[in-house]
Amino acid sequence: MIIYTLPKGTYSEIAAKKFLNYIDGNYKIDYCNSIYDVFEKVANNSLGVVPIENSIEGSVSLTQDLLLQFKDIKILGELALDIHHNLIGYDKNKIKTVISHPQALAQCRNYIKKHGWEVKAVESTAKAVRIVAESGDETLGAIGSKESAEYYNLKILDENIEDYKNNKTRFILIGKYVKFKNIPEKYKVSIVFELKEDKPGALYHILKEFAERNINLTRIESRPSKKRLGTYIFYIDFENNKENLDEILKSLEKYTTFIILLGRYPVFE
Numbered sequence: 001m002i003i004y005t006l007p008k009g010t011y012s013e014i015a016a017k018k019f020l021n022y023i024d025g026n027y028k029i030d031y032c033n034s035i036y037d038v039f040e041k042v043a044n045n046s047l048g049v050v051p052i053e054n055s056i057e058g059s060v061s062l063t064q065d066l067l068l069q070f071k072d073i074k075i076l077g078e079l080a081l082d083i084h085h086n087l088i089g090y091d092k093n094k095i096k097t098v099i100s101h102p103q104a105l106a107q108c109r110n111y112i113k114k115h116g117w118e119v120k121a122v123e124s125t126a127k128a129v130r131i132v133a134e135s136g137d138e139t140l141g142a143i144g145s146k147e148s149a150e151y152y153n154l155k156i157l158d159e160n161i162e163d164y165k166n167n168k169t170r171f172i173l174i175g176k177y178v179k180f181k182n183i184p185e186k187y188k189v190s191i192v193f194e195l196k197e198d199k200p201g202a203l204y205h206i207l208k209e210f211a212e213r214n215i216n217l218t219r220i221e222s223r224p225s226k227k228r229l230g231t232y233i234f235y236i237d238f239e240n241n242k243e244n245l246d247e248i249l250k251s252l253e254k255y256t257t258f259i260i261l262l263g264r265y266p267v268f269e
């Protein structure tokens with residue numbers, strides 16, 4: 001059985017290895033070039049690991065959108081990793097352009113600006129490191145993990161270059177079904193919905209249902225509905241250790257045009 005993630009040396013691969021410690025069954029890691037490709041592969045019976053949210057930069061909007069697009073794929077688990085970025089390449093003084101995943105470029109924005117470098121975005125941090133390694137071009141630098149520098153035999157020119165010290169990213173395990181070895185106590189639920197009416201208090205009615213049940217929301221976010229300018233869908237995550245999920249979702253139905261359960265899943269340390 002296969003668990004798909006981003007290429008060797010990506011933070012997503014590191015997260016996938018960590019998930020494997022908790023999963024029952026014989027899974028092997030296989031690699032995809034992009035987050036989109038991971039979702040496509042997972043469609044047939046395997047698992048996937050992708051980033052969903054960063055403590056500094058916010059949501060990985062592509063993952064949010066794909067969770068809605070691939071309706072049969074659910075969130076099966078979550079874990080957070082500390083992310084420490086490195087400048088990788090040949091000679092710091094010769095660098096003119098830095099390449100990385102957009103999230104990594106954003107998390108090192110001040111550092112990059114200070115040096116006056118150009119930036120170029122690619123699908124993963126490991127792809128950036130690969131490009132620098134294969135080109136042999138000393139004017140290029142990549143931002144990525146220590147593991148990716150080792151894998152491509154390049155030097156780490158600067159460590160911990162993230163702008164904020166508490167840089168964490170949440171990764172999700174996606175698929176249709178998984179069996180875990182030991183399940184932590186903490187469970188979360190992710191939903192996405194569209195409000196029925198654009199009128200005062202529309203979102204308030206939703207929030208009230210959670211408040212009255214004393215349920216802690218851990219994230220609320222709007223994304224464009226992609227139908228018209230100014231219309232939104234909402235993503236909400238909440239803590240849920242009790243089995244009252246059906247009842248909660250039912251209570252929201254009357255305020256929404258659609259509501260989709262993206263998953264009820266354990267949160268691993």
Ligand SMILES: O=C(O)C(=O)Cc1ccccc1
Pocket residue numbers: 006009010011012013051083101103104123124125126169
């Ligand atoms: O490209 C990677 O290494 C990823 O896994 C995506 C990513 C990029 C930056 C921070 C966290 C995850």
